Amino acid sequence: MATKKRLELKLPISIPLRHHILMPMPLPLPPQENLKNSIKGLCDLEKVGVLGHGSQGSVYKVLHRRSSSYFALKVVRLDCDPSSTRQIMREVEIAKKINSPSIVKCEGVFEQGGNINFVLEYMDGGSLANLLKHKRRMTESCIAKIARQVLEGLKYLHSERIVHRDIKPSNLLIDRSSGVVKIADFGVSGIVSQSMDVSCNSYVGTCAYMSPERFDPDTYRGSCNGYEGDLWSLGLAMLECYLGHFPFLPPAQEPDWVTLMCAICFGDPPLVPPTASKEFQSFIKCCLQKNPRSRWTASELLHHPFLNPVLV
Missing domain, CATH: 1.10.510.10 (Transferase(Phosphotransferase) domain 1)
Structure with a gap:
């Protein structure tokens, strides 16, 4: 009697998702302390005092509610003058570019109500x-x-x-x-x-x-x-x-x-x-x-x- 040929059937191997997915995976969440201190928007901040006024805006001392940390909020008014607008946009570009312990850190830039708002490191000793x-x-x-x-x-x-x-x-x-x-x-x-x-x-x-x-x-x-x-x-x-x-x-x-x-x-x-x-x-x-x-x-x-x- 002729023996039947044994079929070699192989079940598909389970491949981890990350090896065959085509779209990039999201970056891991930051550590909890960074997440707590991150500023998502101006609604996270509470004005507690005025630090100064200038020709184009004002600087306030603000409290970040979630972390209980203080920051300086620089509010600059946008106007119709093209040169002033270019100057403010240049400041935004530089604020995002620089990263040095010798320079006041910019924690975020937000636009609201025709103003550009810079959230800055608070220096409690003044100038x-x-x-x-x-x-x-x-x-x-x-x-x-x-x-x-x-x-x-x-x-x-x-x-x-x-x-x-x-x-x-x-x-x-x-x-x-x-x-x-x-x-x-x-x-x-x-x-x-x-x-x-x-x-x-x-x-x-x-x-x-x-x-x-x-x-x-x-x-x-x-x-x-x-x-x-x-x-x-x-x-x-x-x-x-x-x-x-x-x-x-x-x-x-x-x-x-x-x-x-x-x-x-x-x-x-x-x-x-x-x-x-x-x-x-x-x-x-x-x-x-x-x-x-x-x-x-x-x-x-x-x-x-x-x-x-x-x-x-």
Whole structure:
């Protein structure tokens, strides 16, 4: 009798879903603590105070209900002026781009009711300008700590081709508990493009801290790239910390545009008093060179002896 051929029947093997699914799988949820602290929208926030007002909007202290954490809410009004709208959109672009411990962190950007709302890291120590109003003058060691932190932020920004263009004491914010200083407010900042449209030929920012090439771009055309102006502003701010008043003017004198323009463009850079150390005098001189090509970069200034004292 002929034997029947045994059929070799194989059941289909169960294949895990991830091996044959064609669409990408969703990313895993973040850890619970991040999920708790994440800001989904403005409805998560409660206004608890006013931190300041400006020409284009206001800044509020807000409470994130789910995490009980405080943030700063910067509300900027959108208007019909194309240049103002471009400026705000540029700030949004930069806020999403930057990520540095030396710069105030942006936690989210939301549009509502014709306003752009920036949810920012809250710095409870206020600004360097407020500190100067109460303390008046600072020691060199304190100034060195501040300068190093700001330079770390500028080094990062410049490596990302971003020019701040408004470095001044009121835009340097302090954390009270740690003493950390961070750069804030990118409302007039710019990203350097191949056309260099945000270099010298950009009359924006606070004129008191503007560099000579920002006041008079025609004279310095072709000799600057925009980054140097941030270092001039830093030098003025640090000298102000030492003097207790704005360096180009006597104490208590209010600046006006003509006086500032003449002093910055046609006068000599302000001098550091002889009571200061040689290292601090040299540091300020490296920042306040009228020729932008002679100014030290942020990376170079981070290696200056004033910030790196030799221990004997």
